[in-house]
Amino acid sequence: MQAAAEGTSDARILYRQQCAACHGDQGTGDGPMAWWLPAPPRDFQHEPFRYISSASGAGVDLADLERTIRRGILGAGMPASPHLGDTEVQELAELVLAWRRAGMAQDLLDYAAEEDEEMSPEEALEIADSLLESGGSLPVPPRPEDYVFDLDRAAALFAANCAACHGADGRGDGVRGMTDEQGRPIQARDFVATGIWGGRTDRDLYWRIRLGMPGTPMPATEIADEDVWQLVDYVRVLAQG
Numbered sequence: 736m737q738a739a740a741e742g743t744s745d746a747r748i749l750y751r752q753q754c755a756a757c758h759g760d761q762g763t764g765d766g767p768m769a770w771w772l773p774a775p776p777r778d779f780q781h782e783p784f785r786y787i788s789s790a791s792g793a794g795v796d797l798a799d800l801e802r803t804i805r806r807g808i809l810g811a812g813m814p815a816s817p818h819l820g821d822t823e824v825q826e827l828a829e830l831v832l833a834w835r836r837a838g839m840a841q842d843l844l845d846y847a848a849e850e851d852e853e854m855s856p857e858e859a860l861e862i863a864d865s866l867l868e869s870g871g872s873l874p875v876p877p878r879p880e881d882y883v884f885d886l887d888r889a890a891a892l893f894a895a896n897c898a899a900c901h902g903a904d905g906r907g908d909g910v911r912g913m914t915d916e917q918g919r920p921i922q923a924r925d926f927v928a929t930g931i932w933g934g935r936t937d938r939d940l941y942w943r944i945r946l947g948m949p950g951t952p953m954p955a956t957e958i959a960d961e962d963v964w965q966l967v968d969y970v971r972v973l974a975q976g
């Protein structure tokens with residue numbers, strides 16, 4: 736399925752100059768620099784996005800992509816782009832999303848062919864569009880008025896809910912042998928050595944812990960908001976060493 740035709744020509748030029756070395760000419764994560772990075776660059780066509788605020792499973796919020804493009808993912812070697820204007824960032828995000836849409840439609844067609852089911856490219860795109868519908872960002876509630884960070888309580892919550900993967904001290908040395916959706920080895924984040932990659936503001940961390948990271952073992956959680964805030968603050972403490 737051709738996605739290269741999508742996106743404005745400005746966005747495609749910018750993409751080629753500033754993104755393709757890692758993410759590849761067609762956004763499939765296989766640029767020449769891909770092999771030198773601490774994490775594989777996202778294959779926009781075939782992988783879900785991880786740093787999300789949308790609670791709707793595969794749904795993609797354009798604002799999440801824009802935030803990531805602006806901020807970069809420094810721990811993974813993806814640079815920030817403070818020099819880009821709002822329109823440039825938006826058009827890059829739209830180009831990335833167009834690739835996601837085309838890749839998802841292609842995956843649906845391949846699956847249908849395997850199962851011997853009839854599906855036209857138009858139908859595949861329609862299904863992809865409905866799956867990608869974001870439904871908007873999950874609202875981030877304020878901290879309870881009487882909230883105080885309680886180190887002991889936070890440590891106990893972390894031990895009960897997170898340490899199995901992230902390790903008792905948050906060094907990413909819990910369970911071994913996990914893989915991502917693509918079958919590649921993946922480790923829980925080592926907060927102490929490599930910090931927080933996806934933004935450390937309240938809302939970034941709230942979304943990450945509440946919603947998890949699609950395509951990875953990092954789970955969504957149903958624990959009470961108060962406890963999520965304890966963990967948000969605890970993860971920041973761990974990341975400060």
Ligand code: HEC
Nearest residue numbers: 753754757774775776777784785786803808811812813827
């Ligand atoms: C030096 C390599 C590099 C460059 C240049 C780069 N990226 Fe990335 N990018 C990465 C890596 C590595 C990841 C995966 C990080 C991870 O899994 O935490 C990533 C992930 C992403 C994601 C996925 C975010 C998510 O929620 O999963 C988007 C979107 C993205 N990059 C867009 C861009 C755009 C647009 C550009 C150009 C302006 C760009 N990147 C330039 C390396 C790069």
Ligand code: HEC
Nearest residue numbers: 896897900922923924931932933934943944951952953966
């Ligand atoms: C089943 C294993 C597993 C459990 C349980 C788990 N995590 Fe994770 N977590 C991961 C993995 C794997 C990653 C890294 C994903 C990646 O590299 O893209 C991650 C990433 C994260 C991040 C992203 C940090 C960043 O760089 O932006 C945060 C925050 C986080 N976990 C917090 C928690 C908290 C808090 C808990 C407990 C409520 C928890 N995790 C439970 C596996 C887990």
